[in-house]
Amino acid sequence: xxxxxxxxxxxxxxxxxxxxxxxxxxxxxxxxxxxxxxxxxxxxxxxxxxxxxxxxxxxxxxxxxxxxxxxxxxxxxxxxxxxxxxxxxxxxxxxxxxxxxxxxxxxxxxxxxxxxxxxxxxxxxxxxxxxxxxxxxxxxxxxxxxxxxxxxxxxxxxxxxxxxxxxxxxxxxxxxxxxxxxxxxxxxxxxxxxxxxxxxxxxxxxxxxxxxxxxxxxxxxxxxxxxxxxxxxxxxxxxxxxxxxxxxxxxxxxxxxxxxxxxxxxxxxxxxxxxxxxxx
Amino acid sequence: xxxxxxxxxxxxxxxxxxxxxxxxxxxxxxxxxxxxxxxxxxxxxxxxxxxxxxxxxxxxxxxxxxxxxxxxxxxxxxxxxxxxxxxxxxxxxxxxxxxxxxxxxxxxxxxxxxxxxxxxxxxxxxxxxxxxxxxxxxxxxxxxxxxxxxxxxxxxxxxxxxxxxxxxxxxxxxxxxxxxxxxxxxxxxxxxxxxxxxxxxxxxxxxxxxxxxxxxxxxxxxxxxxxxxxxxxxxxxxxxxxxxxxxxxxxx
Amino acid sequence: xxxxxxxxxxxxxxxxxxxxxxxxxxxxxxxxxxxxxxxxxxxxxxxxxxxxxxxxxxxxxxxxxxxxxxxxxxxxxxxxxxxxxxxxxxxxxxxxxxxxxxxxxxxxxxxxxxxxxxxxxxxxxxxxxxxxxxxxxxxxxxxxxxxxxxxxxxxxxxxxxxxxxxxxxxxxxxxxxxxxxxxxxxxxxxxxxxxxxxxxxxxxxxxxxxxxxxxxxxxxxxxxxxxxxxxxxxxxxxxxxxxxxxxxxxxxxxxxxxxxxxxxxxxxxxxxxxxxxxxxxxxx
Numbered sequence: 184x185x186x187x188x189x190x191x192x193x194x195x196x197x198x199x200x201x202x203x204x205x206x207x208x209x210x211x212x213x214x215x216x217x218x219x220x221x222x223x224x225x226x227x228x229x230x231x232x233x234x235x236x237x238x239x240x241x242x243x244x245x246x247x248x249x250x251x252x253x254x255x256x257x258x259x260x261x262x263x264x265x266x267x268x269x270x271x272x273x274x275x276x277x278x279x280x281x282x283x284x285x286x287x288x289x290x291x292x293x294x295x296x297x298x299x300x301x302x303x304x305x306x307x308x309x310x311x312x313x314x315x316x317x318x319x320x321x322x323x324x325x326x327x328x329x330x331x332x333x334x335x336x337x338x339x340x341x342x343x344x345x346x347x348x349x350x351x352x353x354x355x356x357x358x359x360x361x362x363x364x365x366x367x368x369x370x371x372x373x374x375x376x377x378x379x380x381x382x383x384x385x386x387x388x389x390x391x392x393x394x395x396x397x398x399x400x401x402x403x404x405x406x407x408x409x410x411x412x413x414x415x416x417x418x419x420x421x422x423x424x425x426x427x428x429x430x431x432x433x434x435x436x437x438x439x440x441x442x443x444x445x446x447x448x449x450x451x452x453x454x455x456x457x458x459x460x461x462x463x
Numbered sequence: 464x465x466x467x468x469x470x471x472x473x474x475x476x477x478x479x480x481x482x483x484x485x486x487x488x489x490x491x492x493x494x495x496x497x498x499x500x501x502x503x504x505x506x507x508x509x510x511x512x513x514x515x516x517x518x519x520x521x522x523x524x525x526x527x528x529x530x531x532x533x534x535x536x537x538x539x540x541x542x543x544x545x546x547x548x549x550x551x552x553x554x555x556x557x558x559x560x561x562x563x564x565x566x567x568x569x570x571x572x573x574x575x576x577x578x579x580x581x582x583x584x585x586x587x588x589x590x591x592x593x594x595x596x597x598x599x600x601x602x603x604x605x606x607x608x609x610x611x612x613x614x615x616x617x618x619x620x621x622x623x624x625x626x627x628x629x630x631x632x633x634x635x636x637x638x639x640x641x642x643x644x645x646x647x648x649x650x651x652x653x654x655x656x657x658x659x660x661x662x663x664x665x666x667x668x669x670x671x672x673x674x675x676x677x678x679x680x681x682x683x684x685x686x687x688x689x690x691x692x693x694x695x696x697x698x699x700x701x702x703x704x705x706x707x708x709x710x711x712x713x714x715x
Numbered sequence: 716x717x718x719x720x721x722x723x724x725x726x727x728x729x730x731x732x733x734x735x736x737x738x739x740x741x742x743x744x745x746x747x748x749x750x751x752x753x754x755x756x757x758x759x760x761x762x763x764x765x766x767x768x769x770x771x772x773x774x775x776x777x778x779x780x781x782x783x784x785x786x787x788x789x790x791x792x793x794x795x796x797x798x799x800x801x802x803x804x805x806x807x808x809x810x811x812x813x814x815x816x817x818x819x820x821x822x823x824x825x826x827x828x829x830x831x832x833x834x835x836x837x838x839x840x841x842x843x844x845x846x847x848x849x850x851x852x853x854x855x856x857x858x859x860x861x862x863x864x865x866x867x868x869x870x871x872x873x874x875x876x877x878x879x880x881x882x883x884x885x886x887x888x889x890x891x892x893x894x895x896x897x898x899x900x901x902x903x904x905x906x907x908x909x910x911x912x913x914x915x916x917x918x919x920x921x922x923x924x925x926x927x928x929x930x931x932x933x934x935x936x937x938x939x940x941x942x943x944x945x946x947x948x949x950x951x952x953x954x955x956x957x958x959x960x961x962x963x964x965x966x967x968x969x970x971x972x973x974x975x976x977x978x979x980x981x982x983x984x985x986x987x988x989x990x991x992x993x994x995x996x997x998x999x
Contacts, residue, residue, distance in 0.1 A: 190897050197899040202810070204802035208869060209819075212826050215837045215866075269732035277726055279523060289991075290737035296920075296987035297743065297980075298927025300954045304976045305743040307961070308750055329739045336736065349560040356518055357573035357628065358550040360718060362725045367572070372563055390830025393929040393958055421832045424839060425934055437836055441829065448828045452821045546718070 216441060223438025231435055236403050240419060241429045245436055247405050251320070251413035254406065255399060256388045258324025259331055260381055266328075267335025268370075268377060274336075275343045276365055295333035302330050303397035311398055318412040323399025327391060331384035338383065342376020343369060375458040382451040386444055392417045416440050467535070469494040469662045470515065470632060475529035477510055477686075479522065484510045486686045488529070492632075497654060497663040499677035499694070501670060503709065506683040508666045512634045515664065516552035517545045533632070550577060553625035557637040559617035561609035566601050569609045569620055573628040591627035595619045596653045615646025622653065632662045639668050651676050670710060674698050682706045747980060751973035763974060769940045771960070771968040778975055780942045784857065784950035787943060788932065789925040791861025792868055796921055799865070800872030801914065805902055807873070808880040820874070827870035835931030838863040843935060852947030855937030861946070863931055868921035875920065879913025880906060912993055919990040923983055929954040953979045 234244030270287065278284050306326030316322045346369055354364035392415075400412030401422060414422075420440055423433040470492035477485035485507045492498050500508045510519065517538060519525045531538050538548050550573070562569050570588045579587065588605070592598040597619040601612070609620055618638060625633060635654070639647040647668075654663060654676055667673040673680050674694055681691035682705070690703045701707045708714060755763050758776060766777015807816055838859055847854025887909055891901030907914070937949025938959055951959075957972045957979075964972055 190900065194897040194899040197903070198810075201802045201806050204799050205806035208799050208803055208866075209822075211866065212869075215834065216829070218837060218841060219833060266732055266735045269729050270735065273729040273733035277729055283730075287733050287737060290734075290740050292991050293984065293987060294736050294740050296923055296983060296990075297740075298923075298929070298954065298983060300927065300929040300957050301743065301747065301976055301980055301983075304747055304750075304957065304961070304973060308746045308973070309742060313746070329743075332736055332739070349556070349558070350562060352518065352521070352556070353560050353562060353624075354572070354576075355521060356516065356549055356554045357576060357624065358546045359576045360546055360722050362722055363576050367576070368562060386828050390828070390832070392830065392832050393954075396958075397961055417830050417832055420836070421930060421934070424832075424836050430840075433836065437833055441833060444828050444830065445825060448825050452824070544719070 219434060219437045219441060223434035223436075223441075226431060226435030227438060227442075232439075235405065236419070236432075239428055240403065240423050240432055242432075245416060245419060245432075245439065247403055248414050248416045248419040248436070250406065251399070252389055252415040252417070254320045254409075254413060255323045255327055255395065255415055256385055258320060258409070259327035259388055260384065262325060262328035263332045263335050263384065264377075264381060267332050267380075268339050270332075270336045271339035271343060272365055272370075275340060276361065276369070291333050291336050294329070295337075297330075299330065299391060299393040302326055303394035305329075306394055306398035317410060318398065318400030318402075319410040320399060320406060320413050321409045323395050323413070323415075324409075326394050326398045327388050330391065330394060331387060334384050334387070335377075335380050338380025339373065339377050342373040342380075345376070346372050375454065379451050379455050379458065382447060382454065386447040386451065389415075389440070389443055389447070390417055391415075392421050396421075416443075467494070468492060468532075469534065470664070471532040471535075472511075472515075473530050473532070475511075475514070475527065475531060477507070477514060477519070477527045478525070480524040484686050485514075485527075488688050490681060490688055490691065492662060492664060493679075494662050495658055495660075496678040497658050497665055497676055499665050499667045499673035499680040500683055501667055501673050501680055502683035502689075503714065505685075507686040508683050509636055510686075511683070512554070512636050512664060512666060515632070515634055516549050516554055518549070518554065520545060550628045551630050552632040552634060553628060553630040554634040555618070555621045555625055555636065555638050557640045559614055559621055561612070561617050561620055564609060565606045566609045566612070566620060567605040570623050570627050573624060577628065587627050588623075591623040594626045594653070594657060595623035596649055596656075597623055613646075615642045615649065618642060618646065618650060619653070622650070622657075626657070626661075630661065632664065633657065635663065635665045637666050637668050639672065647672075670698065682709065684709070744980070747973055747976050750970055751975070751977035754967070754970035754974040755977065763971075764978070767942055769956070771964070771971065774967065776967075776971040776974075778953065778956070778978065780940060781951050781953045781956045781975065782978075784936070784943055785926055785952040785954070787857050787946070787950070788860045788864060788936070788952055789922060791857060791946065792864035792925045793918065793922065795862060795865030796868045796872055796925075797918060800869050800917070800921070801876060801907070803869070803873045804876035804880060804914075805907075807877050809898070809902060820877075823870050823873055827874075831867060831928060831931040832934070834863050834867050835934035838931065838935040846947070850947060852945075853937055853949055855935060855949050856947045857936065857943055857950050858946040860932055860936045860950075863935055864925050864928060867928065867931065868924050871921045871924055872914075872917045875917030876910065876914045879910035879917070882913070883909050916990050916993045919986055919993065923986045923990065926952075926979070926986070927954060927983060928952075929958045933958050953982075 231244040233246055235246045237243035274284055274287060306322055310316045310322035310325055311318055350368045351364055354368040395415055396418050401414045401418055402412040403414055406413045416436060417440060420433060420436040423429055423436060468491040472488050472490040475485060475488040500511060502508060513519045515531060536543060562572060567588055570591050571584050574584060574587050589598060597616060600616060612620060639650055665677060677694050679692060680694050680697050682689045684705055689705050698710060701710060763776060763778060765779050767779050768775045768777050769780060807819060811819060842859050842862060843854040846856060846859050883906060887905055888901055891905040932952055933955045936951060936955060938951050938955060939949035940951060943950040953975050957975050961972055
């Protein structure tokens with residue numbers, strides 16, 4: 184019957200097309216990573232990591248950018264974690280679904296959708312100019328904190344959600360106050376989830392560029408305080424590539440960046456899997 | 464000389480939003496007795512139990528009218544405070560609920576919350592575990608996780624946890640449900656021992672348990688206290704027909 | 716009593732902390748609007764939004780070329796991203812054994828975590844020359860941008876669409892097959908339409924990500940300021956406009972860039988709000 188054969192051919196055609204689409208997508212993605220790693224890995228000698236950039240990055244290594252990346256990430260995590268965990272605790276333990284909680288969630292969801300260039304504009308006009316912090320680790324770190332806040336809130340909430348109600352009931356029934364229950368019965372169990380959220384945020388911070396150029400500057404000089412301007416690895420990579428300063432160095436920085444991000448995300452995933460398996 | 468009642472429940476009504484769970488409960492619990500609250504499911508037994516230490520405060524939409532007195536004082540008096548109350552009236556739930564910590568930390572949890580000095584903790588934990596008849600089995604592994612204990616041991620751990628606070632009243636909601644007969648017997652024996660120091664309100668797993676362990680009992684049906692009295696009387700010669708029907712198994 | 720006061724204090728503090736995201740959002744809006752809105756007011760919204768010439772040194776600030784650029788690049792990215800993304804989502808859901816899926820899904824998350832500057836770099840050194848040699852034009856073009864952007868939003872579309880497909884009750888698929896439909900027909904006519912709201916949400920989120928992308932686009936689009944007339948032309952988007960010139964802009968010029976940010980902010984807020992509303996409705 185012709186219609187049956189047509190259906191069969193459509194089915195086969197669709198299946199083939201989808202297989203091609205899926206496999207080629209995966210192939211292209213892997214290709215992108217391989218290309219950069221292939222050209223860049225040879226450059227990753229120990230000296231690359233331990234020397235500062237010389238002559239605008241044409242020679243030397245990426246030491247100051249590594250320090251810049253670490254400094255910015257640390258500031259962001261230190262600021263965002265208490266705010267994020269506190270918000271999640273409030274939403275889960277101190278309030279029920281109400282106008283207040285809906286407003287807070289709306290704010291968090293919106294914040295999560297703001298593109299990084301807007302954060303960059305904001306950080307520039309607020310931290311660099313209005314608060315007079317200048318292009319600095321502090322300006323960049325605080326801007327970054329605002330960017331990772333929604334992630335920390337979300338993952339902490341998810342972690343708290345998985346904690347059985349009985350822990351709370353037991354703690355209250357033994358004469359615990361709300362805060363005692365939160366700090367002794369809930370948070371300790373939620374820590375792995377919170378930690379995973381932090382690691383994911385670190386991964387994101389490392390790749391962030393647009394917001395950081397506008398707030399932390401792009402200085403290659405070794406920083407000596409929180410108010411020093413600094414260049415991160417991602418920014419360095421961008422500048423090397425766009426200004427055409429040194430393709431070789433660019434490949435090297437890019438490879439280092441990819442490896443770092445892959446490493447961090449793999450750890451986060453591994454932690455998350457262990458955590459989920461531990462719970463069930 | 465008639466002793467003062469430990470707990471007095473007076474004209475107590477309880478509502479979950481608009482549903483009434485307890486109707487006009489009048490009940491006295493005497494000191495150092497085991498009082499069993501029995502009846503079919505959904506009669507309000509757990510609700511009454513949890514009202515006695517204000518655990519019902521945690522439930523959104525819970526309201527009550529009437530009063531509950533502990534040693535003559537209204538437990539809902541703001542000056543008393545629910546944290547204080549819960550240290551005097553402890554509860555053990557129907558499922559073992561060990562916290563994800565070591566055995567020692569579980570038992571020490573309550574005393575630590577109330578600010579007990581660290582140096583007393585060892586003594587407190589040992590005494591509580593002995594009261595719960597668990598000390599001999601775990602004394603060598605106090606730092607291991609409580610989650611590794613068997614169901615019966617975990618439940619005895621929960622009893623120890625509560626007893627560590629040295630409360631005055633113990634509330635037990637079907638403490639032996641899901642446990643094997645040996646653990647059940649051991650817990651029932653523990654309860655009889657504990658009676659010497661505490662007043663116990665128990666929701667028994669079945670009538671047989673109530674008659675084994677309790678001194679007096681109250682039959683609850685659909686949120687009302689139908690009748691109460693000494694165990695030998697209420698199970699042998701109940702005054703109300705509903706009680707008799709339930710005891711003889713005409714409905715469950 | 717002292718304990719009660721301490722507890723109340725902690726509760727109030729946590730309430731304040733919880734409002735930090737709202738506070739930040741309000742700060743962002745007020746400062747960006749504060750810098751940008753007066754400028755739009757000054758030169759007139761019509762001239763700003765529909766002006767075709769962006770020549771800051773002459774005081775000409777029309778962002779229509781950038782709006783068109785953003786639109787075209789996003790459109791192109793969706794053209795690539797939606798079919799490929801849906802295909803991968805269906806592939807993951809229907810034709811991969813669970814073990815392979817367990818490897819593939821974290822792999823997709825990993826790809827989502829790759830910084831955009833890496834994608835931009837690859838586009839610059841590999842794709843752009845290819846386009847220049849085989850399709851003509853400068854290579855730095857909307858076409859190249861769309862391809863790269865399409866790949867960048869793939870993980871978003873794939874993971875959310877796949878979640879939606881997986882969340883469907885198995886009875887849908889069983890029902891479709893029982894009615895005599897082939898596997899493909901069941902997918903195309905039963906499952907995909909049923910997962911529609913999730914898929915649409917994923918597309919909207921992908922769109923939001925596409926419109927907000929800056930670094931990769933700066934590296935690939937070529938940044939010509941005139942109105943693009945073909946996919947092989949260089950162009951600018953709203954984001955690249957800001958990203959390129961913010962470093963050295965001052966006075967009116969800088970305000971114009973903030974004004975561009977205002978427009979961008981509006982567009983993104985509308986997109987994200989619709990995605991939020993859609994996913995809330997799906998959840999309930």
